[in-house]
Amino acid sequence: MRGRRRTDLQTLDLFADHESSATSGDEAVTVLSRADLLTALERLADAGLLRRLDSALAAFVAAQDAEAEPALLVATVVLAQMEGRGHSCLPLAALPANPNEILGWPKEAMPVQLSLWEQLPATLDGWLQALRRSPVVRVMRGVNGDASAPDLGQPLVLLDDPAPLLYLRRYWDYERSVAAQIAQRTAADGAALDEALVRRWLDSLFSASTSQPDWQKLACALALRGRMSVITGGPGTGKTYTAARLLALLFATAPDAAQLRVALAAPTGKAAARLKQSIDTSLLELKTAVGDALDLEALVQRMGAARTLHSLLGARPDTRRFAHHAGNPLDVDVLIVDEASMIHLEMMAALLQALPPTARLILLGDKDQLASVEAGAVLGDLCRDAQQGHYSDDTLAYAQRVAGLLLPAQFMAVSPALQLPQPLAQHTVMLRESRRFGGPIGQLALAVNAGDAPGAMGLLRAQTQSGLNAELWAREGGEVEAVVRSAVQGRGTAASYAAYAKVLAQGMKTGFDSDAAHQQWVAQVLQAFDRYRLLCAVREGPWGVTGLNRAVEAALHASGAIRKDGEWYAGRPVMVTRNDGQLGVFNGDIGMALPSFADPRRLRAYFMQGEKLHAVSTARLAHVETAFAMTVHKSQGSEFEHTALVLAAQGGNMLSRELVYTGITRARQAFSLWSELPGLLVSAMGSPTQRSSGLLRFLEGVVPG
Numbered sequence: 213m214r215g216r217r218r219t220d221l222q223t224l225d226l227f228a229d230h231e232s233s234a235t236s237g238d239e240a241v242t243v244l245s246r247a248d249l250l251t252a253l254e255r256l257a258d259a260g261l262l263r264r265l266d267s268a269l270a271a272f273v274a275a276q277d278a279e280a281e282p283a284l285l286v287a288t289v290v291l292a293q294m295e296g297r298g299h300s301c302l303p304l305a306a307l308p309a310n311p312n313e314i315l316g317w318p319k320e321a322m323p324v325q326l327s328l329w330e331q332l333p334a335t336l337d338g339w340l341q342a343l344r345r346s347p348v349v350r351v352m353r354g355v356n357g358d359a360s361a362p363d364l365g366q367p368l369v370l371l372d373d374p375a376p377l378l379y380l381r382r383y384w385d386y387e388r389s390v391a392a393q394i395a396q397r398t399a400a401d402g403a404a405l406d407e408a409l410v411r412r413w414l415d416s417l418f419s420a421s422t423s424q425p426d427w428q429k430l431a432c433a434l435a436l437r438g439r440m441s442v443i444t445g446g447p448g449t450g451k452t453y454t455a456a457r458l459l460a461l462l463f464a465t466a467p468d469a470a471q472l473r474v475a476l477a478a479p480t481g482k483a484a485a486r487l488k489q490s491i492d493t494s495l496l497e498l499k500t501a502v503g504d505a506l507d508l509e510a511l512v513q514r515m516g517a518a519r520t521l522h523s524l525l526g527a528r529p530d531t532r533r534f535a536h537h538a539g540n541p542l543d544v545d546v547l548i549v550d551e552a553s554m555i556h557l558e559m560m561a562a563l564l565q566a567l568p569p570t571a572r573l574i575l576l577g578d579k580d581q582l583a584s585v586e587a588g589a590v591l592g593d594l595c596r597d598a599q600q601g602h603y604s605d606d607t608l609a610y611a612q613r614v615a616g617l618l619l620p621a622q623f624m625a626v627s628p629a630l631q632l633p634q635p636l637a638q639h640t641v642m643l644r645e646s647r648r649f650g651g652p653i654g655q656l657a658l659a660v661n662a663g664d665a666p667g668a669m670g671l672l673r674a675q676t677q678s679g680l681n682a683e684l685w686a687r688e689g690g691e692v693e694a695v696v697r698s699a700v701q702g703r704g705t706a707a708s709y710a711a712y713a714k715v716l717a718q719g720m721k722t723g724f725d726s727d728a729a730h731q732q733w734v735a736q737v738l739q740a741f742d743r744y745r746l747l748c749a750v751r752e753g754p755w756g757v758t759g760l761n762r763a764v765e766a767a768l769h770a771s772g773a774i775r776k777d778g779e780w781y782a783g784r785p786v787m788v789t790r791n792d793g794q795l796g797v798f799n800g801d802i803g804m805a806l807p808s809f810a811d812p813r814r815l816r817a818y819f820m821q822g823e824k825l826h827a828v829s830t831a832r833l834a835h836v837e838t839a840f841a842m843t844v845h846k847s848q849g850s851e852f853e854h855t856a857l858v859l860a861a862q863g864g865n866m867l868s869r870e871l872v873y874t875g876i877t878r879a880r881q882a883f884s885l886w887s888e889l890p891g892l893l894v895s896a897m898g899s900p901t902q903r904s905s906g907l908l909r910f911l912e913g914v915v916p917g
């Protein structure tokens with residue numbers, strides 16, 4: 213594909229059949245026809261510079277508007293491209309000035325881009341006029357809607373203000389809906405709080421903290437006001453610890469505590485299981501703090517299992533619709549959602565719609581992690597100013613009354629040019645002290661997050677030089693075979709697939725005389741496998757997921773650890789790539805093909821679901837892929853003892869700061885970096901992802917109704 217693309221780019225002449233320009237007086241007038249342009253866009257898709265979907269959308273717009281100007285069609289195509297890369301809208305100002313800033317086409321494609329852009333307006337105003345004139349564009353003069361721009365089902369929406377944005381209709385609707393819901397939920401809640409009672413409970417749930425201010429206590433206090441709160445923080449900063457205390461607080465102070473319905477959810481099954489386990493543990497640990505005053509065991513029982521968001525909302529096969537929506541809301545009073553950075557815009561809109569207006573939503577997540585593959589970076593948007601706090605006088609006074617907290621002046625809402633609307637800031641808390649990541653892994657994560665390349669490289673170099681057992685280890689440049697060797701044999705005492713191979717071999721050799729012994733072995737193989745993971749930035753190529761999966765399989769086969777005699781073999785780890793409610797497996801679940809106890813000649817895929825094993829016939833698992841290596845994206849919500857992050861030279865704009873940070877923070881005890889070429893890490897650190905979105909502008913403009 214890459215080879216073909218290069219050839220095509222060299223010979224690609226967009227307007228080969230086009231009759232050039234005609235001259236009228238002194239001025240060259242473009243006579244580019246719509247047909248010429250649509251053909252050119254198809255050629256760009258042939259050359260891999262656009263997706264088929266992008267050029268098809270332009271063709272659709274052209275079919276709807278017989279007068280569509282080139283600028284409209286090109287803006288449509290670029291907007292579709294942007295959506296494919298996770299942006300919810302297109303900032304139009306970039307189009308005339310520096311289109312490649314958003315297109316990101318390779319150097320070889322510059323002549324093609326120039327020849328296309330010669331046909332297009334040189335000013336933003338020129339582009340805007342082409343959009344405003346078209347009946348396929350709904351022109352909105354502000355985020356609050358515009359009576360003069362009725363909704364006639366136009367496929368595109370233009371937010372026509374000094375920093376104009378172009379939207380696909382559905383993303384406009386999602387952003388508006390999310391903003392309206394958040395505005396309502398964060399509007400000051402008049403519900404009377406018994407502040408003295410809250411104060412007593414907060415003081416008993418949080419021992420006098422050595423770190424000041426106690427952000428966890430503040431998060432609990434603020435979450436009691438309004439019906440939405442956002443708790444963000446890096447790994448180990450106590451997000452679930454805080455959420456468990458918040459639940460206890462709600463049960464202790466809510467007038468209707470006995471009836472309170474609580475649900476836990478996360479974007480993936482694995483993250484949901486971790487959330488439940490972590491909340492249960494935290495709640496039960498509270499026993500000494502609360503004594504008999506609260507029946508924590510009953511609370512744990514009442515919560516039930518944590519679910520994926522898809523399952524909570526009632527996903528239906530082959531449709532975007534969910535069983536739960538505004539007309540059939542969820543049956544909950546409190547919903548805690550973990551790993552919120554993975555929630556994309558469409559899912560957030562569906563979730564907020566399905567939540568009863570009176571229910572409380574608590575979002576937990578790390579704002580600095582990779583956003584979802586799908587469009588939108590909602591948590592990142594909501595937390596843009598979380599670091600600064602921007603708390604109002606009212607919030608400060610409240611925090612002092614109910615939690616005895618004195619917040620330093622730098623966290624006050626001093627800036628008149630506050631980017632984040634005040635109401636949401638009053639419901640957002642960033643936790644800042646990691647209890648788990650004090651060592652080199654945590655320091656590296658912090659350096660990466662701050663874009664501190666010398667700091668990160670210095671740390672990696674010093675640790676690598678200190679020997680194979682170091683917590684951090686890095687190699688830039690070299691052969692991919694070394695990555696595979698390290699995965700199979702390990703480095704120093706750090707975990708690798710050697711442990712999994714050993715447990716696998718023991719059971720395969722001895723067999724089992726009871727179902728219980730077999731089950732125990734299956735669980736041990738899964739646990740051993742979960743100690744280590746190869747995380748890649750890209751899917752294709754020898755340094756990508758598919759190449760490394762193949763290479764690790766071959767190495768394990770050569771060593772006799774597995775016998776790969778077909779697609780399915782004993783010891784094949786798999787990741788589910790599509791939800792299947794009937795089979796009880798969900799996107800991101802990791803399982804292992806192993807001989808069944810009843811018939812050891814037959815393989816079944818086993819998945820750990822909480823404490824229990826769930827077995828599925830391998831023949832019925834259509835949507836899975838081998839999982840020795842997986843993308844960093846897919847690893848979100850999981851942690852491993854040892855994580856090896858593999859950066860491929862072809863990573864392009866996938867190699868972002870968030871990707872590296874997410875990869876590092878998946879590691880509990882050891883982290884290895886394998887980079888195909890020197891410099892990839894530094895360049896990734898210098899490339900924070902910026903997703904275009906108008907969500908904050910909506911939030912600033914929306915008046916809660």
Ligand SMILES: Nc1ncnc2c1ncn2[C@@H]1O[C@H](COP(=O)(O)OP(=O)(O)OP(=O)(O)O)[C@@H](O)[C@H]1O
Nearest residue numbers: 428445446447448449450451452453454490647648
């Ligand atoms: N204030 C605290 N005092 C004592 N221990 C704490 C405190 N806060 C958190 N911990 C402990 O630190 C560990 C990490 O906390 P927790 O799992 O809640 O973090 P997290 O932010 O949810 O992490 P992750 O993002 O990895 O899920 C847990 O063992 C927890 O019990």
